Amino acid sequence: MNKWVSIKEKIVKNTLTIFALSSLLFLFLIFIFILIEGLPLFLKVGLKNIIFGFKWAPTKGHFGIFPMIISSFIVTFGALVIGAPLGLSCAIYLAEYSGKRLKMILKPALELLAGIPSVVYGFLGVIYIVPIVREYLGGSGFSLISTSIVLGIMVLPTIISISFDSITSVPRSYREGSYAMGATKWQTIYKIVLPAARSGILASFILGMGRAIGETMAVIMIAGNALKIPTNITDPLRTLTGNIALELAYATGDHRLGLFSTGIVLLIIIMALNYLANFGIKRRI
Amino acid sequence: MIKKIFIIFITIALIFVCSCGLKEGRQGKKKHLITIAGSTSVMPFVEKLAEYFMLQNTNFIIDVQGGGSTAGIQACINNTVHLGMSSRKLKEGERLNEIIICYDGISVVVHPSNPINGLSMEQVRAIFSGKIKNWKELGWINRRIDAITREEGSGTRGSFEELVMKNEEIDDSIMVQDSNGSVKEIVATDPYAIGYISLGLVDKRVKALTIDGVVPTVSNIKTGAYKITRPFLFLSNGEPDDRTREFIEFVLSKQGQDLLRREGLIGSYE
Numbered sequence: 003m004n005k006w007v008s009i010k011e012k013i014v015k016n017t018l019t020i021f022a023l024s025s026l027l028f029l030f031l032i033f034i035f036i037l038i039e040g041l042p043l044f045l046k047v048g049l050k051n052i053i054f055g056f057k058w059a060p061t062k063g064h065f066g067i068f069p070m071i072i073s074s075f076i077v078t079f080g081a082l083v084i085g086a087p088l089g090l091s092c093a094i095y096l097a098e099y100s101g102k103r104l105k106m107i108l109k110p111a112l113e114l115l116a117g118i119p120s121v122v123y124g125f126l127g128v129i130y131i132v133p134i135v136r137e138y139l140g141g142s143g144f145s146l147i148s149t150s151i152v153l154g155i156m157v158l159p160t161i162i163s164i165s166f167d168s169i170t171s172v173p174r175s176y177r178e179g180s181y182a183m184g185a186t187k188w189q190t191i192y193k194i195v196l197p198a199a200r201s202g203i204l205a206s207f208i209l210g211m212g213r214a215i216g217e218t219m220a221v222i223m224i225a226g227n228a229l230k231i232p233t234n235i236t237d238p239l240r241t242l243t244g245n246i247a248l249e250l251a252y253a254t255g256d257h258r259l260g261l262f263s264t265g266i267v268l269l270i271i272i273m274a275l276n277y278l279a280n281f282g283i284k285r286r287i
Numbered sequence: 288m289i290k291k292i293f294i295i296f297i298t299i300a301l302i303f304v305c306s307c308g309l310k311e312g313r314q315g316k317k318k319h320l321i322t323i324a325g326s327t328s329v330m331p332f333v334e335k336l337a338e339y340f341m342l343q344n345t346n347f348i349i350d351v352q353g354g355g356s357t358a359g360i361q362a363c364i365n366n367t368v369h370l371g372m373s374s375r376k377l378k379e380g381e382r383l384n385e386i387i388i389c390y391d392g393i394s395v396v397v398h399p400s401n402p403i404n405g406l407s408m409e410q411v412r413a414i415f416s417g418k419i420k421n422w423k424e425l426g427w428i429n430r431r432i433d434a435i436t437r438e439e440g441s442g443t444r445g446s447f448e449e450l451v452m453k454n455e456e457i458d459d460s461i462m463v464q465d466s467n468g469s470v471k472e473i474v475a476t477d478p479y480a481i482g483y484i485s486l487g488l489v490d491k492r493v494k495a496l497t498i499d500g501v502v503p504t505v506s507n508i509k510t511g512a513y514k515i516t517r518p519f520l521f522l523s524n525g526e527p528d529d530r531t532r533e534f535i536e537f538v539l540s541k542q543g544q545d546l547l548r549r550e551g552l553i554g555s556y557e
Contacts, residue, residue, distance in 0.1 A: 059456070061439055069459075133476065142433035142477055144462055227438075227463035238462045248465045251327075252355030252440030 036269060040262035052263055058229050058245070060257035067264055069231045073239040074215050074271075076232065077225070080150025081157055081214040086207055088154070089161030093206075096162070097169040098191055116159035124223035127152040132224060141236030144226030149239070152220055157210035164209060168202020169195060208279040212272055218243040242268045317346070319530045324352040325359020325372030326442045328391070328467065328485050329519045332550055333372060333538075339546060340537050349534065356442030363522045369531045371522035374442035375449070386521040388538050390553040392486035393447055393515045394495035394503040396471070398478040403427055405497035408514070411451055414481060417458025422479065434461045435470050435482035443467065446517040447483055483515075487551035508553050519552070 044052060047065050055066020096108060131151055136143030172195050180190040196203070226238020227248055240248070246261045246268075253261055323333060330353045337349035354362070356373040360381055363371030374391070377383060395411055397403065403425060406414075413419040414434055423429045436457050437444035448457065464470045470482040475492040486503055489495045495503050498515060507513040521535060537543050544554040 057459075059439065128472075136477060136479075141431060142462065142473070142480065144433075144473070222465070228461055229459040229463070237460070240463065248438050248463065249440055251353070251465070252357050252438065254357050254361045254440075257357075257440060 033269070036262060036265050040259065040264075040266040043256065043259040043263045044266075046256075052260075053267065060249075060253070060260040063256070065256075065260045065263070067242065067245070067267060069229055070240050070242045070245050070264070071267065071271075072231050074241040074243075074268075077146060077149050077153065077221070077239060077241060078211050078214040080146060080235075081153035082207060082211060084150055084154025085157040085161055085210060085214075089158045089206070089210070090165055090203065092158070093162045093165035093169055093203075094191060094196075096166050098187070098195070112159050112162055115155075116163075120156065120217060120219045121223075123152050123156055124220035127220060127224040135236065139236050141234070142226060142238065143236075144224060144238050145236045146225075146232045146239055147235040149221055149225045152224055153214045153217060156217060156220065157213050160213050161206045161210045164206035165199070165203045168199040168206070171202070172198045205279040208275055212275040212279070215241070215275070216243060216268070216272055218247050222247055242271075318348045319346060320348045320350065321370065321531055321534055322350045322352070322368045323370045323372060323521075324354050324362050324368045325522070326356040326374040326519075327353040328356075328374040328443055329372040329388075332389075332487075332519070332547060332552065335550070336538050336543055336546060337534075339542075340534055344533070347530070347534070355440060356445065357440050360522060363524050366524055369523070369527065370535075371520075373520040373522055374517060375445040376518065376520075377522075383522040383524055384526065386523070386535055386539075387518045388521055389519050389544070389547045390508060390516050391519055392503050392508045392513055392553075393443060393450070393483050393517065394486045394489050395481065395483050395498060395515075396474050396489060396493040396495050397481050398474060398476075399492070399494045400478050401427070401494060403496070404494075405500060407499050408451060411498065412453070412455060415447075415452060415457050415461060416455040417460060430479050433473075433477055433480040435464055435473055435480060436461050437467075437470065437483075438463050438465045441465075442517075443483070443485065447515070450515045450517070451483075489551075505548075505551070505553055516553075 043065065052065050052067060053071070054068050055064065056068055057064040057066045058069070092108075092112075096105060100108065127148060131148045132143035134143075135141070135145055135148045139145075139147065176194050176198055177190055180194045185193065221241050222244045225240060225244060227240045227244055228238040229240055230237070232239040242264050245264050249257070250261060323337070330351060334351045337351050341347055341349060352368075356375050359368070359371035359373055360377065360383065362368045363383055364381070371383065377385060395406065403422075406425070410419065410425065414432055415436060419425065420432055421429060422432055437447070444457075462473075464473065464482075467484045467488055471484050471488060471493055474480045474482045474484075484493075486495070486508075489503075497503070498513065501507050501512045501514075503513050503515075508516050521538070523531065527535060538547075548554055
């Protein structure tokens, strides 16, 4: 009997180990696969011509994705400009001010916000935000500003939940010490809690950036996808993710390889951002 | 609780197994499968033709897929499909058997509230090559033109580049959308937009412009007065087999061509 139990335990443990490692395997396979597909083009056209090339016309032999790299970062920055203040304020309110009952409503609402499919965000953007931008700011409405607004909303759950965690994990003694010195609630938050939670908040912004830079569907629908680097907030733009999804259906030969090399650049950017965020979180602990 | 979950699981599994069984049963009856893939412009029309054909010939299964002209041509060369669909002429080096099933016009469309009714070919070219950027230069208000093109690799874009742009390139600052539908959607909602879509898809929500004074209609395409037209092609690698030929003959028959005509396309015999 006893022996049987221990065998069972072992089987369970080993099965779980295999399943747990499978996620690592998937990551590894994805990485290898993208590299195998995308690297030949880097060798053929040259790293410089792809990353710093200005012209994207894959059917005519131009594979420059520099404008898309820049556009991706601009739109991500735009999303942060809108999402970061909103998200941080919400996290501070949730952690420090809100009562239990309100928290019980707000937290699930935020989780729901995270669960809404991106195509729905894109659709709402096209129907409501784009016409408003066209009406009041000019241009076609399919623009940097519309995309930033929608992405700004989409990164909120990421920013709020991670900032909230890092704010609540600031030790109670810090706050008590501050109150004992006669500081008001806002003074305590501003001078003590936020600086103590700084690295976690920064990590939440960086993870939000990762979310924004990787978003595809909503961006294709709203960004207008023009190849030029936007010079104005009402100009359309094309991101790295948008480029892949937009042209995937028709791509063959070198064109398809070009999209894979876009994928490599995207993967490297996302990895760098995740590394930065982890670095930020670890330093706190 | 666990019992409930178990019952649900079993039910799902049963449904799954049953549906698999059905599928096998269907294939077991010796049906002739014809796979067709390619241009998304041609696809909706071929789907309709295939439906009619399958109603009359119940021993056929015709599988129509999209993917784009280039993908269709590639699939045909690789022999992974029986027929390819293309909405552009073949390039050099793409050696396949072409069957013209009908012709389609590409119309340049604007919002219905736009007072401009016609442009010259040069003006359209200048708009899409970025030389004309403001409606003022065309005699309307002072407002940026929101031009929309299709993505690289699309058959409609390929034909447009060949027929309208000639040797000029489409400017980088022009918006890109990945289907006829989304181009139409933007033009229908943005009063300052201009784009190009298949003539068969033009309806009241957008206004088709005259080009060099010629209205894009079926009769003007037939006489050759309207210049922006392209063939819709079936492609086969070598001679198609007898089963596939049966479907092609249906498409080219009076009944098939009438169906296409009703959809706003121009039959291949006219």
